[in-house]
Amino acid sequence: MTPIAYATRGAPVLVCSPQHTGVDAGRFRPVGNDADLPSNQREEVARSACFEFDVPGETWILGCPGVLLRLTSHSPWGQVIARVCDVAADGSSTLVTRGALNLSARYGPDRAVSWKPGSTEDVVFDMTALGYAFPSGHRIRLSLSCAYWSWIWPQPGSAAGFVLDPAGSSLELPVRARESDPRITFEEPERSEPLGVTSPATLDEPRPERLVVRDVARGEWRLEADPHQDATRVYPDGLECTEDAPDTYTIDESDPLSARTRSTRSIRPHRPEPPWDARDETRSELGCDAREFITANELICKDGNEVVFHRTRERRIPRTADWSPGGGMGNPEEHGADR
């Protein structure tokens, strides 16, 4: 395996992605549902700075791709997200791998060091390890953005993005010489007898798995995700269990501090005979200001229609370990990052 560096070229470019970049990222934890894997990346390309490299001959990679980027930022905080795509001759693209760096962690995940506004530094980070083959005649596209919601919670003051200098930047791919592989084989899957759980058909159409709602005038984007895996299950012994688990992720195009999420969960095991009906319902919300994450949680437990337990809790959690004066992270009010 040989790391090959693909140097980027061109004049310095401003990377200033709208905050809803990442809407086509797919699900963070794909479990085989139809909408889990990332969809066509055409629109994400328009929100990112992109560089393309030819693939004259079939290119196999195995390992962690990485990037070296020369960045100039005028904000003390921010993040950079890199994605590699395989672009076919007809322009369709497959998202191959991606990685992200919180700029405050550029010297290591154990040190929070804000960026000196106006300064230029080289940063390096890995992308997710993989094995992949780029077919001959395709192109490798490197896309860079300064936002990736809802995978990455944006730093305060990061809406202005950063300037990337291609002359000091490169993509590194772990290219593998393709010798004849020892044949690796596996047996057919062998599993135990299924339990005999059934899911009765429902009268209502299930909600869509992933729905993107855009309020055009407000510039607000909302992702509604509903895994709806077998919402009602009936077990062989008569136990029935109904679950609901929708999440929403909302952000305004121009405001990193508008990021917010809401998750509700309900689970209802019940039996017709002897009749009992238990219900747990939760609501969790996460928002932020420049200094803190703001969380709210609610739990309601019911026996039939009677509430037997009810608790709400709100907490504010500092956004970084080091907001002390003179600490590494600086002061969001000084830099206008709180507006």
Add this chain to the structure above:
Amino acid sequence: MLRLVESLPADRVRGLIGPWCHQYPDRGLPPGPAIGFLQETPRWWDRWLRPTVTSVAESESESSPGPDPDPEPDAIGHPDLGVLNPDLGVINNPGPDATTDPDPGVNGDPGPGVNGHPDPGMNDDPDPGVNNDPDPGVRNRDVMAQPLLRSYVMAPRRRRTRPSPAAGRATPPGPPPP
């Protein structure tokens, strides 16, 4: 996972990478392909967790406890815990004078060896009744404490080399990378 495979001893780690979603690869969920994953896992566990015929025969012939001067090459060693044989339920303590983990919850009994009877007065085990039944697979042996293997597995993020600053570009102030 590749970082672990790169950093851990080659004979102690095996990685399996494929295009599967976040579910076990025998389930056949998209994009697949479904493989016999449930056949692969017992092979690994048998290799490291099952008693071997050799280790059971050797242990039964021991007449006194004491340090194991020549630990089996397959044993998983830890400087504080002594040697944990793949033979389940047996912890060969180096003995009361040797350095042991100061945390009593881990290895609380510096006393009798593996073939003796537990001494309730010396046993730090907070629930001495739990392990009194010998595992039928480990004949005539008592578990002297609550076996606990604590393993810290860390693989450093790879540091890529940076080029030296290009001529004419201002070197930024700030802490140097570690």
